[in-house]
Amino acid sequence: MPVQKQADQWTRFKAFVATGEYNGRVGLGIKCSKEVATAMILANYSIVPVQRGYTGNKTSIPHTIMCKETGLCDSVSMLLNPGPRGTGIVSNPMTKKLPMMTSTDDCYTSVRDCTATLGNLAKATFDAIS
Template sequence: MSKSEQRSRPPRKEPEQVWTPRTKLGNLVATEKITTMKEIYENGYRIQEAGIIKKLLPGIKTEVIDVGIVQKQTTNGEYTRFKALVAAGDENGWLGIGQGKSKQMRIAIEKATNQAYLNVSPVKLGCGSWECRCDQHHSVPFKVRGRGGSVTVEVIPGPRGLGLVAGGNIRNLLKLAGLKDAWTKSTGSTNTMTSTSRAVLDCLRQTFSQG
């Protein structure tokens, strides 16, 4: 095969695996007896299958937030594993974050992605800005604060057109959750993405617990 033919070939897509429910909730979703995420949270069901999230939130996206190496000294020598942090959100009021570790980077990312699906939580969107006062769901309904480790993140409602005033990683998480306009404040070691992402998720969960 010539080099020009190789360049023109489309990228190979991995075949999508067919989801086979393994839990009672999974069967209810597969048979369409439960058709929305709202029903699951109102009834207090525990989600144990990523396929449930993929079916009920078909527009959900994932993003690798951070990757790294974990080294541990043992009697047999140095033990090295990869770790990955992944966020999952539909950009319309749902966000989850997961972490995975493995000897292979690809498997670590897969584990983190699966965990992110299982940790998806609702985010209440609204317009709590006194400068805007519209009825659209482009920001948070009121100021919220969350904490993860030594990191504290505060999200403040912003008027339409403001955009997301935040650092790159925090901005990406807020966008995945569905926010379009907001101010943010953060304290602590925000370079530690595990703590920062947990702080953001805890912060956005406050939109429901306080509302």
């Protein structure tokens, strides 16, 4: 009969890293390992461009998302709507960070189902943006 060895707990970190250049590109890296540095590297590999648009007249730079966008991840569904100039990002602080990293100034958000799982919420937000 085999003998059980090394029954100690191993510490692992699950890291969610968002990177953005505040100029229309954003990335999200997710990694579970002993070190957090690998999640940062994966976030840089997953950078995608984001299309921005206008509402109303086309003055100066684009300030909102192009059209209604939906993101799904497991039990979370995220809906992004374009907003008029000066509205700001109407969202909770966690889902506000990814649109801010793409330099989107105005949009409305709507999140459904189980939003307590922050990992799925971050993935759904990234799916809606990209």
